[in-house]
Amino acid sequence: xxxxxxxxxxxxxxxxxxxxxxxxxxxxFVSALAVYWLxxxxxNSSYTFWIPTGTLALAAVSWALTAPxxxxxxxxxxxxxxxxxxxxxxxxxxxxxxxEPFFATTTPRVQxxxxxxxxxxxxxxxxxxxLRRGRGQRALLILAVIGGIALLxxxxxxxxxxxxxxxxxxxxxxxxxSVPFAFQWLGFSYVAFRLLHTFFDRLxxxxxxxxxxxxxxxxxxxxxFTAGPIDRxxxxxKDLRDPRPVRAADWLEAGRxxxxxxxxKFVLADALALVSIGAFAxxxxxxxxxxxVLYAYAFRLLFDFSGYTDIAIGMGLLAGIRLPENxxxxxLKPNLTQFWNSWHMSLTQWFRAYFFNPLVRGFRSARxxxxxxxxxxxxxxxxxxxxGLWHGISWNxxxxxxxxxxxxxxxxxxxxxxRVRAAAWAATPARKVLLNVTGILVTFHYVALGWVFFxxxxxxxxxxxxxxxxxxx
Amino acid sequence: xxxxxxxxxxxxHPARVAVKALLLFLAFNLVYAAVRASPxxxxxxxxxxxxxxxxxxxxxxxxxxxxxxGREMFSNMDVLFASHILTRxxxxxxxxxxxxxxxxxxxxxxxxxxxxxxxINQLDLRTCxxxxxxxxxxGYPSNSATKDLLFMQRAQxxxxxxxxxxxxxxxxxxxxxxxxxxxxNPLAVQELMTEYGLPHxxxxxxxxxxxxxxxxxxGQRRDLNLLVRLQASTxxxxxxxxxxxxxxxxxxxxxxxxxxxxNDFFGIFxxxxxxxxxxxxxxxxxxxxxxxxxxxxxxxIEISTGVFSDISYNSFFPRWAYDQFRQVVSGMSAEGGWTYxxxxxxxPEQQFSTSIFHLLPEGxxxxxxxxxxxxxxxxxx
Numbered sequence: 001x002x003x004x005x006x007x008x009x010x011x012x013x014x015x016x017x018x019x020x021x022x023x024x025x026x027x028x029f030v031s032a033l034a035v036y037w038l039x040x041x042x043x044n045s046s047y048t049f050w051i052p053t054g055t056l057a058l059a060a061v062s063w064a065l066t067a068p069x070x071x072x073x074x075x076x077x078x079x080x081x082x083x084x085x086x087x088x089x090x091x092x093x094x095x096x097x098x099x100e101p102f103f104a105t106t107t108p109r110v111q112x113x114x115x116x117x118x119x120x121x122x123x124x125x126x127x128x129x130x131l132r133r134g135r136g137q138r139a140l141l142i143l144a145v146i147g148g149i150a151l152l153x154x155x156x157x158x159x160x161x162x163x164x165x166x167x168x169x170x171x172x173x174x175x176x177x178s179v180p181f182a183f184q185w186l187g188f189s190y191v192a193f194r195l196l197h198t199f200f201d202r203l204x205x206x207x208x209x210x211x212x213x214x215x216x217x218x219x220x221x222x223x224x225f226t227a228g229p230i231d232r233x234x235x236x237x238k239d240l241r242d243p244r245p246v247r248a249a250d251w252l253e254a255g256r257x258x259x260x261x262x263x264x265k266f267v268l269a270d271a272l273a274l275v276s277i278g279a280f281a282x283x284x285x286x287x288x289x290x291x292x293v294l295y296a297y298a299f300r301l302l303f304d305f306s307g308y309t310d311i312a313i314g315m316g317l318l319a320g321i322r323l324p325e326n327x328x329x330x331x332l333k334p335n336l337t338q339f340w341n342s343w344h345m346s347l348t349q350w351f352r353a354y355f356f357n358p359l360v361r362g363f364r365s366a367r368x369x370x371x372x373x374x375x376x377x378x379x380x381x382x383x384x385x386x387x388g389l390w391h392g393i394s395w396n397x398x399x400x401x402x403x404x405x406x407x408x409x410x411x412x413x414x415x416x417x418x419r420v421r422a423a424a425w426a427a428t429p430a431r432k433v434l435l436n437v438t439g440i441l442v443t444f445h446y447v448a449l450g451w452v453f454f455x456x457x458x459x460x461x462x463x464x465x466x467x468x469x470x471x472x473x
Numbered sequence: 474x475x476x477x478x479x480x481x482x483x484x485x486h487p488a489r490v491a492v493k494a495l496l497l498f499l500a501f502n503l504v505y506a507a508v509r510a511s512p513x514x515x516x517x518x519x520x521x522x523x524x525x526x527x528x529x530x531x532x533x534x535x536x537x538x539x540x541x542x543g544r545e546m547f548s549n550m551d552v553l554f555a556s557h558i559l560t561r562x563x564x565x566x567x568x569x570x571x572x573x574x575x576x577x578x579x580x581x582x583x584x585x586x587x588x589x590x591x592x593i594n595q596l597d598l599r600t601c602x603x604x605x606x607x608x609x610x611x612g613y614p615s616n617s618a619t620k621d622l623l624f625m626q627r628a629q630x631x632x633x634x635x636x637x638x639x640x641x642x643x644x645x646x647x648x649x650x651x652x653x654x655x656x657x658n659p660l661a662v663q664e665l666m667t668e669y670g671l672p673h674x675x676x677x678x679x680x681x682x683x684x685x686x687x688x689x690x691x692g693q694r695r696d697l698n699l700l701v702r703l704q705a706s707t708x709x710x711x712x713x714x715x716x717x718x719x720x721x722x723x724x725x726x727x728x729x730x731x732x733x734x735x736n737d738f739f740g741i742f743x744x745x746x747x748x749x750x751x752x753x754x755x756x757x758x759x760x761x762x763x764x765x766x767x768x769x770x771x772x773x774i775e776i777s778t779g780v781f782s783d784i785s786y787n788s789f790f791p792r793w794a795y796d797q798f799r800q801v802v803s804g805m806s807a808e809g810g811w812t813y814x815x816x817x818x819x820x821p822e823q824q825f826s827t828s829i830f831h832l833l834p835e836g837x838x839x840x841x842x843x844x845x846x847x848x849x850x851x852x853x854x
Contacts, residue, residue, distance in 0.1 A: 251487040271705040279532035279540045280713055283721045289712035296708070 001038060001226060003266060006311060009034060009222055010258060013319040017246040024240050025079055027221065027319055028213045032056055032087035034222035039186050049092060049107040051185055055220065056084050057120055062195045063215040064127045065137070065144050066202040071209040072128045080213025081124075085117040138203065145199050152192040155185045157393040187225045189390060193350055194219045198233055200354050208234050214241075223315035227308040229326040229346035239321045246320050254317035261310025264303040272300035277455045282464055287471040294469065297455055298448040302331060305344065331447070334439030335415065336407045339447060347387065356383045376412055381405040391454070396462065400453035407446050506688035512696040513551030518707045521560045523716060524585035525610040526553045529699070529706050530718050542719050546614060547703065548657035549696045550627050556703075559609045559631045568604035568852055571611050571628050573621045574639035577772055577830040578612025580837070582723040584715060585610065587834040589639075592841030593848070601853035604634075606845075616643040617652040618755035619673065623661050625762045635851055636763045637844065639772040641817075641830060642790060642798040645751040646739065651677045669758045723827050730777040730822075730829050732785040738794035747797055756805055768847055769806060769813040771799060773820040773840060775829035787829040814847055816840065 001009075009030070016026040039052040060081070064072060071077075092113035107113070131137050154160050161184070170176035198215070201207035210218075210233065218236045246254075276297035277284075284290045306327040316323040330343040340348050356379050363375040381402065388401025415422075426432045449466075456462045467473035519527075531543040547553055554560060563569055572578055572590045580588030586595065590610035598606035611624050621638060628636075643649065650673065655662060659678035665671040686692040710716050736743060741750060759767055774795075777787040785791045799815055806813030824836030832840065 248485060248487050252485055252490060255487070255490070267701065271701050274529070274702055274706040275708045275712075279542065280709065280718055280721070283718070284712045285714045293709065293712050 001308075003262070005038060006262070006315075010315050010318060013223065013315045017319045020243060020245060023243075023320060024217060025083055025213055027240070027321075028080060028217045029083050029087055031217055031220045031222040031225065032084055033090065034225060035187070035220050036087070036091040038222075038226060046108060049113075052091070053088055053113070053116065055185075055187070055191060056088060056216065057116075059191070059195070059216045059219040060084060060120065060124060060212065061127070062144065062198065062219070063210070063212050064124050064131075065140055066198045066207055067212075067215070068209050069128075069132050069134055071211065072131070074211065077212035080211060080216060081121060083213065084216060085114070085121075088117060089113050141199050141203050145196060145203075148192055148196050148199065152189065153389075153393060155188050155192075156389065156391075160393075187220075190224065190226075190228050190230055191219055193230050193347075193390075194233070196354070197230070197350065201233070206234075208237065210237060221316070221321065223312040223319070223321075224323055227305070227312065228344075229309060229312065229324050230350055231324055231346070235324070236321065242320065244320075246318065250317045250320075250322075254314045256314075257310045257317065258314030261307045261312075261314060264307030264310060266307075269300050269304035269307055272296045272303065276300045277452070277465065281456055281461060284465075284468055287469055290465065290468045294448055294451065298331070298444075298451050301451065301454075302327070331444050332440055333443055334436050336404070336411045336443055336446060337415075339443055340404070340408065347390070351383050351387055355386060356380075359383075373413065377409050380408045380412070384408065394457070395459055396453050396457055399459060399462065400450055403450045403453060407450075502689040502691055505690045506685060509688060511551045512549055512693060512700045513555035515697070515700055516552065516555050516704065518704050520555060521558055523556050524558055524591070525579055525588065525716065526613055527556050527703055527707070527716065528614075529702055530709070532718075542722065544614065544719070546654070547696075547699055548654050549699070550623070550658065550661070552696065552700055552703065553613075554627065554631075557609075557611075559611070559628065563632050564605075564607075566604050568600050568606045568635070569631075569633045570606060570608045570635045570637060570848055571625075571631075571633040572608055572637045572639065573624055573628075574612045574772060575616045575641070575644060575830065576612065576614035576828075577832060578610060578639050579614045580610065580612065580717070581614065581831045582717060582719045582726075582827055583832075583834065583837065584717075584720065587837055588612070589832075589837050589841050589844065592834075592838050593845055596841065596845055598845055598849060600849060604852070606848060606852070608637075608848075609633075612639075613654065615649075615652045615654055616641070616646070617649045617655060618644045618752055619650040619662065619665075619671070620652055620654045622665055622671065622755055622758055622762060623655065623658055625759060626661065626665060629762065633763070634766065635848060636759075636767040637770060637848070638759055638767060639770040641772050641774055642751070642795055643830075645753060645755065645798070647750055647752055650752050650755075665758065665762075669761050671758050672754055719827075725833065726826060727823055727833065728825075728827055730775050730787050730825070732777045732779050732781040733788050733791065734781045734784065736784045736791040736793065738791055741794070743791075743793040747794060748801070751798065751801075753801060753805065756802065756811075757809060760809060760811055765811075766851075767811065768844075768851060769802070769811055770844065771802065771813070771815040771817045772830065773816050773818070773832065773836070775820075775822055775825040776818055777822060777829070789829055812847065812851060814844070816843060819843060 012030045016023055016030060019026055035052040035055050036049070039048060089110055092107045092110050095107040095109065131140070154164065166176045198207055214237060215233075217240065218231070218233050221231075221236070224231065275293055277293045278297075281293070284293060309326040313323050313325070324346050326345050326347075328342040328345065330339050333339045333342055359379045359382060360375055363369055363378070369375070384401040384405035385398060386401070387404075388397040388399075391397045391400075422435065426435045449469075452462045452465050452469075453459075456465060464473055526546070529545040529547075531545060533541050533543055559571070570590075570593070572593075578589060580591075585591050588610050590608040590612075593606065593608040596606075600606060611628055613620060613624060618640060621640065621644065625636060625638070656677060656679050659675075659681045662671075662673055662678055663675065663681075666673050666675070681687070682692050690697065710718070713721075715721075738747065738750075741747065756769070759769070774790065775787050776782075777785075783792075786795055795817070799817060803813060803815060805811075820832060820836045820839060824833050824839070825831060826833045826836075
């Protein structure tokens with residue numbers, strides 16, 4: 001998002017926050033338009049229209065799959081559908097107005113867009129009819145989970161999206177060559193995890209009844225659309241359904257978070273990006289410089305991600321929604337476990353809730369459960385590998401995940417072994433401080449070294465940079 | 474907490490906070506404007522330390538995963554000069570030579586010591602009076618004669634003993650007199666127009682900022698932003714040990730050029746007289762700015778071999794057009810009594826690097842050797 005995007009969206013959030021009635025629908029309308037506005041820039045291609053439309057349609061279908069029959073049949077859902085359709089048709093009108101920010105110079109005719117939404121409406125009605133007694137919903141939800149994960153894997157894999165792009169292009173009469181990175185779906189990583197969260201919660205019976213407009217607003221809420229955080233739907237609804245106007249204290253906090261976020265992202269992170277490792281990594285002269293560019297990268301990531309989170313939280317507060325925190329001074333944590341409790345918290349909480357904990361419970365409830373350390377190792381390596389893959393399907397992210405899994409496992413065993421001894425040794429305040437500072441330094445450097453895998457695209461590049469860091473290249 | 478305590482807590486009014494923030498913002502801006510601060514003041518890393526004008530390097534990962542490195546130059550002369558070594562005090566025994574020109578002088582994909590200025594310095598020349606010849610690279614990667622005049626005008630305050638201006642025909646193309654650097658420096662162009670009578674279409678220049686607004690932080694926000702980015706990028710350049718990271722991909726490589734098949738010069742066909750299309754009027758202005766202490770140099774261009782070499786010298790210039798250009802400049806030089814070196818064809822094709830203007834180090838060395846003779850002659854007439 002550019003600064004212009006951010007300020008305009010913040011103004012719209014503030015306006016929506018002033019509404020006493022219809023705030024939820026207003027937020028849905030702005031969010032739906034933002035999906036088009038912020039969507040992938042793809043010159044002279046109708047993907048610019050169809051990918052955002054796909055996001056909206058996917059959210060609507062997911063709602064139909066997760067809603068209980070009585071909520072699905074309610075007329076209360078009609079305004080939500082009309083708003084989604086209106087936003088989409090408005091975006092398609094850009095064919096005639098060609099307003100630069102939408103950039104969809106080849107949007108379909110408005111009749112084609114309208115026909116799509118009418119077909120979708122018919123599909124939703126058919127789904128509601130099929131699921132009117134709730135039978136078959138579980139099977140469909142399991143299919144939706146598999147489909148959602150498969151789609152996420154596709155979107156996150158440049159090789160697969162490249163081939164898909166070639167295929168689609170050839171069907172449209174163009175060349176069939178694969179173009180990696182050409183086919184991108186902005187915000188889908190977060191959208192997919194919100195959808196999966198609702199599928200899982202519906203399967204476990206924890207999902208509250210929600211209307212179409214509430215559900216889609218949750219999935220595409222514009223402050224958190226591109227960079228999170230990943231809220232929980234029941235918490236989100238609590239704020240969305242609260243009709244009270246935004247309080248003065250929230251305005252102040254919103255301003256503080258918003259401007260802090262802008263400073264972090266556009267001053268600190270963008271300046272550090274010019275120093276960070278990346279394209280020039282193989283050519284850094286000395287170990288000292290290599291460490292410097294690595295530190296720059298570590299802080300660039302922190303300021304970039306946490307800056308966007310601050311902006312999202314600030315905008316959310318203006319609109320009357322308190323989004324969850326995502327970062328809590330992660331580089332000041334004395335061990336890796338605490339680091340992961342404070343870095344991209346909403347993502348790690350998601351994985352903890354839907355992968356780590358069920359896996360551990362599954363092992364423990366087995367007739368002959370394996371030893372605890374084996375359960376921990378499998379769960380940690382599995383979770384961290386998936387967190388790595390969530391960032392992109394490539395070896396560097398897998399290695400990054402494994403690096404952290406190894407760190408977490410070693411820390412788990414180490415703390416188990418030294419807990420009593422460390423507590424006894426750190427009997428004085430000075431020793432406590434020393435232990436804490438040492439922990440912070442070790443943890444930070446372990447995390448920073450892990451960023452090498454994250455920043456460089458191939459394991460070979462990472463290896464060369466590691467050698468440089470330690471003066472061996 | 475008791476009720477009385479609650480009442481003691483001061484209430485917060487967002488509107489008051491906003492007004493106070495606005496007043497503080499205004500105060501900071503007015504103080505900044507009052508002391509006439511400029512972005513050049515805030516260079517903290519390598520102030521006066523670059524051997525050529527610094528650039529911002531922007532690596533770009535393409536759809537196919539390949540990386541290219543973009544170069545963004547600054548238009549703010551305060552920042553450019555403040556970061557250049559020419560701001561250092563002039564030594565008593567120094568014979569100061571400023572070299573102006575485009576990216577070939579700046580030295581794309583070359584280390585500073587490999588550029589023409591660097592190679593002249595390596596020759597360790599002495600004038601007849603024993604002064605050390607010290608050459609300064611004032612090249613700026615953009616083909617525009619007016620842009621070169623702006624640098625020349627600004628650089629004279631740093632006491633050059635001699636100026637050397639390298640150019641090709643491209644620098645005189647009329648449309649190139651409004652390159653972004655020129656457009657972004659309207660006040661300096663207007664000075665050229667009023668002091669030296671340079672004809673220029675002022676309507677194409679950016680509107681000079683209101684003096685008060687232009688002096689504030691808000692008015693200078695773009696330059697300040699660039700300055701922050703430049704300072705950060707300085708650290709990366711330190712890590713790489715070079716001020717042009719393109720060296721790692723393009724350094725030492727000769728790219729084959731192909732002569733263009735058509736004999737038009739940007740849509741103009743022979744036997745047209747190109748005078749109307751080329752800004753020859755900039756040539757006498759350079760002499761006026763430097764007080765005649767200038768050597769004009771027709772810079773080496775690649776004479777490419779290939780199928781259409783009978784029509785064109787290379788992918789840019791048809792033969793008839795470049796011949797006409799050289800003839801006109803030669804004639805004007807003779808008429809004006811200027812020192813003019815036409816070195817357009819002295820470098821063999823294989824000694825060019827990434828374009829028909831950019832030289833490999835051995836080409837730069839040959840050019841430096843040739844220029845040195847004339848520099849020493851000019852120092853000791």
